[in-house]
Amino acid sequence: MPTVGKWDDSAVSPHLHERGQTIERAMLDVLIALMPAAVWAVIVFGFQAFVVMVVSVATAMLTELVMRWILGRKATLHDLSAVLTGLLLAFLLPVATPLWVVAIGSFIAVAVGKELFGGLGKNIFNPALFGRIAIMISPLFIYTTKFVKPFWWRGIGFFTPIQAFIENEGGQRIVYKTIAGTPLDAVSHATPLSLIQNGRIVVDTTTGATPVGATWLTSTGAPGHHSLFLGLRSGSIGEVSVLLLLLGGLYLIYRRTIDWRIPVGVLGGALLLFVVEWEQPLYQMLAGGLFLGAFYMATDWVTSPVTRRGKWIYAVGIGVCIGLVRLHTPWPEGVAISILTWNVLTVAIDRYTARARFGAVKKPLFNRIPPVTGSSRQTE
Amino acid sequence: MGEDEEPESISDERHFEEPGLSIRRTRTFKGGVHPGRNKAETSSKAVLRAPLPPVLSVPLTQHIGAPNEAVVTPGEHVELGQVIGDSGAFIAAPVHAPAAGTVEAVADVPDFRGKSALCVVIAVDSEQPGREASPRERPGGLTAERVRVVAREAGLVGMGGAAFPTHVKLTPPADKAIDTVIVNGCECEPYLTCDHRLMLERAPELVGGLRLFMRAVDARRGIIGIEADKMDAVESVRAAASSCAEVHAAALDVKFPQGSEKQLIHVLTGRDVPPGKLPSEVGCLVQNAGTAVALYEAAATGKPLYERVVTITGPLVARPGNYLARLGSPLGFLxxxxxxxxxxxxxxxxxxxxxxxxxxxxxxxLVKGMSGIIALPLLPEYEREERACVRCGKCVDACPMFLLPNFIVDAVQEEEWPKAQMWGALDCFECGCCSYTCPAFIPHVRYVRSAKAALARTRE
Incomplete structure (x- = not known):
């Protein structure tokens, strides 16, 4: 009877852990939540969407493996964070983005956005958004400025590899070809947001019997509200179906992987601005990457505040920022830049919004700056 | 504070006369976690008496406070209940011989905190005479001062784990009036059922002990807080308390750490003990259920605290149950x-x-404050490595003291001790909710303890 032995007494309480509460389970949850939107992306944008996702995920994983090896850190591929970063980056790109551009973006996202900051947990910016913005502010941005229309592959071929090429006749412009170089005509389409920005008026009905093909457009040439909600529109790979993104987001809230305050705050903040300025609020809400950002990017654990009040401030701040960028800057979309901006403020927000301790006198609305500069090592 | 000036918090009469107090269930504390209960294996079985081991190692100091000195020498024969260790200090509780036998040595033995403790090692006699009950007076007739003397002479300490001497708790500062005594029957820890069994089997003694506490501090009401997964215990205690109107039994939400002193006071009275203060600050006194029973026994029969009920359980234990065991019994023997x-x-x-x-x-x-002995197999979490914090905020949501555990860990990792204090390291009572729910498997409690140790060093 083994009751006389020496046991391990180095462990500190608690001696129990909440089942399923692990980093990899949380990452897996987000991946699960993104699956419907990923499948829909392939249906709408053809097999090439799948290729872009695979290239992005594979590059992210390889980058993490190599970077951690170079930096002398333990391999952490099993925590799925590289997979998630890769997939989210693919979600942010147009389907015809050249694969080498995808790979560069994915490399920057993981190598710079995450590992050079110190690895998962130490990064200041959401890595996928960091990669996306890196492309946007580089000369490569031109590849990501035009979008194909949904179901462009009908009559051309589901497996047709599409890619954006730069043509230099009369100034730089993007044309679509197969990878072999055969031109693909008339597959590009403006995104709903750029339509709005160009003053195209929206009519709130879809015409025609089916939502497939040309009938997803209203008579003005813009997709209607239904098309936006269901995902019959041009746009980045993962942002088009509000319905499926919403379903995944509700799953994440149900699983308590994300805090509902953040998506509610982001959507609420944006809606507030659209309503105040009365700029087609419903259309603005459904268009662009708002839902993708609200449920899957702004909620990133590492780069969002931990306090409840902080979450509200951060989320509403992002929402209002998105509205301001869309309505008052030359850019049609502002999700990425708004979230990255507020990522920087996250730690400061936490510091100002810590709750009063149990039993302590309630503080004023915000904390005074805590004196954190005093180092005990200096005084010793 | 002026003599006739009542502390403001005491004047909160709202929760006093509320008739629904005894069934208040909706009120709960913020934070906390819901670990699996694992109590079914032991909660339905009556307490069994554990046999005596051949040798007892009785730690001389089984309380928080000044250390005891041995008052016996090797070779001396001791009787059951004889004082073997005591201290002249106020914050100390004597230790009694748990069995008749011969003192073999006063030596260091490994203790439950992983250090070693000075113990009186007693070779137990094969013949054990029964202890004669020696009631000094009727428990009902004891004065406040006598209750404190009885508690001290019996060596009573908090039996829920903290092991603070009971008579000290029963001596609140003169300027703090106590109006409410709370007996903690929450037993919010998984696996443990010793208090549950006590409430079922010894409810009259428990209520008697509570009334002695109330007498000692001149409190107007007594509340027994019990988690709602033990409704049989609630019924049992209510039946035992049916004759005294000032004693209530309250069923509480099943949540860890419901049995933490400050959270329990908050739930039952709506009063919050300020950081760094004691329950007397808000007119409360909290005692463990086992302590209440032990006090009544000491008052009624003169029995000192030399044995306790301990839950011995876990997936690896063949006959899990609650055992009435003598203090000083080796864990392996139990x-x-x-x-x-x-x-x-x-x-x-x-x-x-x-x-x-x-x-x-x-x-x-086994010592006075040890409520359970739990043998656990290799759980998946024991093999997990600590990762960098991913700032998920789950520790923040779980912390019942409203601290930011992730920032305390940050500060400790940087060895910035004042920063650790600023984020509340000293307010942490180490319930472990943060670690329990942490997806990065960060041992927050270990960090907090090193912060507390470092801060104690800087104060010196």
Missing amino acids: LGVAGGLAAEPARVIAGGPMTGWAQGSAQSP
């Missing part, structure tokens, strides 16, 4: 009493699994 272990345990825990201590030695003895 596990044998419970049928032994089916396999080598990964951890043996003294106390509950959320706040208890991992044991290093089968020789470490």
Whole structure:
């Protein structure tokens, strides 16, 4: 009877852990939540969407493996964070983005956005958004400025590899070809947001019997509200179906992987601005990457505040920022830049919004700056 | 504070006369976690008496406070209940011989905190005469001062784990009026059921003990707080208290750490003990259910605290149950009493699994504050490595003290001790909710303890 032995007494309480509460389970949850939107992306944008996702995920994983090896850190591929970063980056790109551009973006996202900051947990910016913005502010941005229309592959071929090429006749412009170089005509389409920005008026009905093909457009040439909600529109790979993104987001809230305050705050903040300025609020809400950002990017654990009040401030701040960028800057979309901006403020927000301790006198609305500069090592 | 000026918090009469107090269930505290209960194996079985081991190692100091000195010498024969260790200091509780026998040595033995403790080692006589009950007076007729004397002479300490001398708790500062005595029957830790069994089997003594506490501090009401997964205990205690209107039994939400002193006071009275203060600050006194029973026994029969009910359980234990065991019994012996272990345990825990201590030695003895001995197999979480914090905020949501555990860990990692204090390291009572729910498997409690130790060093 083994009751006389020496046991391990180095462990500190608690001696129990909440089942399923692990980093990899949380990452897996987000991946699960993104699956419907990923499948829909392939249906709408053809097999090439799948290729872009695979290239992005594979590059992210390889980058993490190599970077951690170079930096002398333990391999952490099993925590799925590289997979998630890769997939989210693919979600942010147009389907015809050249694969080498995808790979560069994915490399920057993981190598710079995450590992050079110190690895998962130490990064200041959401890595996928960091990669996306890196492309946007580089000369490569031109590849990501035009979008194909949904179901462009009908009559051309589901497996047709599409890619954006730069043509230099009369100034730089993007044309679509197969990878072999055969031109693909008339597959590009403006995104709903750029339509709005160009003053195209929206009519709130879809015409025609089916939502497939040309009938997803209203008579003005813009997709209607239904098309936006269901995902019959041009746009980045993962942002088009509000319905499926919403379903995944509700799953994440149900699983308590994300805090509902953040998506509610982001959507609420944006809606507030659209309503105040009365700029087609419903259309603005459904268009662009708002839902993708609200449920899957702004909620990133590492780069969002931990306090409840902080979450509200951060989320509403992002929402209002998105509205301001869309309505008052030359850019049609502002999700990425708004979230990255507020990522920087996250730690400061936490510091100002810590709750009063149990039993302590309630503080004023915000904390005074805590004196954190005093180092005990200096005084010793 | 002026003499006739009542502390403001005491004047909160709202919760006093509320008739619904005894069934208040909706009110709960913020934070906390819901670990699996694992109580079914032991909660339905009556307490069994554990046999005497051949040798007892009785730690001289089984309380928080000034250390005791041995008052016996090797070779001396001791009787059951004889004082073997005592101190002249106020914050101390004497220790009594748990059995008749011969003192073999006064020596260091591994203790439950992983250090070693000075113990009186007693070779137990084969013939054990029964202890004669020696009631000095009727428990009902004791004065406040006599209750404190009885508590001290019996060596009573908090039996829920903190092991603070009871008579000290019963001596609140003169300027703090106590109006409410709370008996803590929450037993919010998984696996533990010793208080549950006490409330079922010894409810009259428990209520008697509560009334003695109330007498000692001149309190107007007594509340027994019990988690709602033990409704049979609530019924049992209510039946025992039916004749006294000032004693209530309250069923509380099932949530860890419901039985933490400050959270319990908050739930039952709506009063919040300020950081760094004691319950007397808000007119409350909290005592463990086991302590209440022990006080009544001491008052009624003169029995000192030389044995206690301990839950011996865990997936590896053959006959899990509650055992009335003599203090100083080695843990290995007690596990044998419970049928032994089916396999080598990964951890043996003294106390509950959320706040208890991992044991290093089968020789470490049972002490007054040890409510459980739990043998756990290798759980998946024991093999997980600590990762960098991913700032998920789950520790923040779980912390019942409203701290930011992730920032405390940050500060400790940077060895910025004032920063650790600023984020509340000293307010942490180490319930472990943060670690329990942390997806990065960060041992927050370990960090907090090193912060507390470092801050104590800087104060010196």
